[in-house]
Amino acid sequence: MLLFMAFWNKKKAFGHRSIDPSDGNTTENINSTFNKTLQGKALDALTEAMMENLQFVLRSPVPPTSKSAAWVTEGMYSFCYRVMFEAGYLTLFGRDLTTLDTQKALILNNLDNFKQFDKVFPALAAGLPIQAFKTAHRAREKLAEGLRHDSLRTRASVSDLIRLRMHLNDTLSTFNDAEKAKTHLAILWASQANTIPATFWSLFQTIRSPEALKAATEEVNKALESAGQQLSFEGNPIHLNQMQLNDLPILDSIIKEALRLSSASLNIRTAKENFTLHLEDGSYNIRKDDIIALYPQLMHLDPEIYPDPLTFKYDRYLDENKKTKTTFYSNGIKLKYYYMPFGSGATICPGRLFAVQEIKQFLILMLSYFELELVESQAKCPPLDQSRAGLGILPPLNDIEFKYKLKHVSMCG
Template identity: 65%
Template structure:
């Protein structure tokens, strides 16, 4: 008899041969250059996942500006010429931006389909987000976030801050605590009959619950890329438990016991109850989506913005001066007597230095991927070429290629706080490639109709955070020669990459 190992080895070899002969896709006439990869199903997934930027640069050099790669069972057509980006947006008739996002959300958060075509809900989620995160709806969010940030920074603490006393902390951990707690209070409100001045023991209990939710958020967020890739959450015991605990916190019965809930969450609760067939747990899962979307990219973007300000004396000087002038023009004075400062949306919008710092920090750390799914076979017409695309194939942009292009951004790996300022100190919008002005030069939030609906609030809350820490605190690194952390590539394709390691820093209250 043949040894079992020999039999299994023969079976594996035969399967690989069959895949090589029958499973590999063949490039048809008019289609982009194709790379199937060496592994069945995975294709190029491992190479792409290890370093997407270098992978795409190498294929661009080999195949040109448009090419197709098999990645985890999907065929993705990458467009790498920044002048072709607009072509993706104007092919809306043939490309579906919702299909991928609906599927990814269901896989990661465990709720039923949120595609109205599947009959479990008739809510237009994107419309809900635009209605409650943009336009006039943005003003009360900004106002509430400004108050909550100061409450968290100055009062919501286990030990009272004293002037001249340095507190040593981890920078990413500090940004995470402040932004998560303030953001949670802004979107999901506070317990009924509780405010920032009374019921201190109740406040401490609520803060403990929110910080516990932060720990669960971090545990779940660690394996988020694996969930989007299709791995079941049951493979990750701790993350599965963490997500379940977040769902428990956001059940409707608990949310109804909270006050000052944002318009977004209030409307979503109403639409969940009236337009969906979701049970209580599924409704809570859709609120975990809001929690994750409001924190997952904002926290690392806040970290990178503050990190580069502390590390760059010129940025610190320019930002501090702008904050000081803005507060003076608004008639606001810094004090430690419990009176909070307030800046409205218009005043925050008129802070070009902070805008440039945030943009530059995001440019250096963003690794989002813009994805569309072909509804049918069609011809993708670009500026100088056209390519045939098959139904259900993915067409994708990876803007980090553009963000790190030295022809568009000189010394692209170096932080320059004024990169997005023109000679008049105003917002710079003219960037060039091959001598031609680019329509799209900065794309961390996606493009077209699918552009992140919460991007305006995200930038405003980061700007508020920077305004407040620069106003209230002196800050410095424990190590004056601290190196810039590496980017955590495990989240490539999903947004802002967090630092590979945290940084020790210290801060103390400024004396007014």
């Protein structure tokens, strides 16, 4: 849910009235809802469900082992989009109680509609009406139709986040059924729109760097062995608890570095009083109600903080002991803030912990189950799609082909 709060109030984009209690449509404290359902013990259940659903999605399209020796070639961004969308949708909104084929068809239809809606989101965020985009408008309405409360109540394993939001929508708001569904659509967008490209960049940079691929694979294998996991594609699913997932500094560093290079978010603040803002290049007199936009990418690409800033270095966030590095400097001054893809302060992304965990889980499964190669060994890094600047993680402007096939794995604990 990267950078969710900054865009929650883009109510016109999603089609519901404001969720700010001061506007009188609801008395729900949305920050409290997210804190209860996306952090602490609630994060455990959400992460476990995501791991289960990722393995369900990754296993379902792969042919039987006897036929799995052949490489499968696919666009990497398309692959990440398909896998993360389906697993994320199932994790938040539960499983359809009809046949697996019916559920798969419904999610693929939702995926197509999501892509159509998300394609025009930069224009919607800029204030253009969705009615100007007929295909995207239809797609939004179809997505919301499947998120009505009467539909969600028929699904199994709906997340605590959505169950609580359903209850609060019904008891604390004046939203009609269509608007309630569209508040869930906002959560769907927030959970996918930035996590999907972040997943792509994390996988792409890992495969592209032989050193990163070797180090990450070794770390994952060691973690699974320590956890006593029996690793078999057809066997029991992989399970790592929160403590085990948090003890993977190499994967953490890879994800941080991938996000540093692809994040183009904006941190927007409104001054509550007159004050003077002191920066390295001078001082600025700020008036009450002035709007200040901070652009963390300038910091992320600052060579004083990150030498050779345009180069992916998988161990940039590791110290000499391969533990997490937490000290960075600029002009000899220790920095409090040096990494801000999730925003900061009161509006920091409430789903940041879950976002990192689900990307990490995806990498664990890909490195454990598959042999991975880029189709072109010297594939150039695709350019960033600058049309989404300000919205979070920039996707690639073009897809990159990669190939994968099942490993013949057998790891007994």
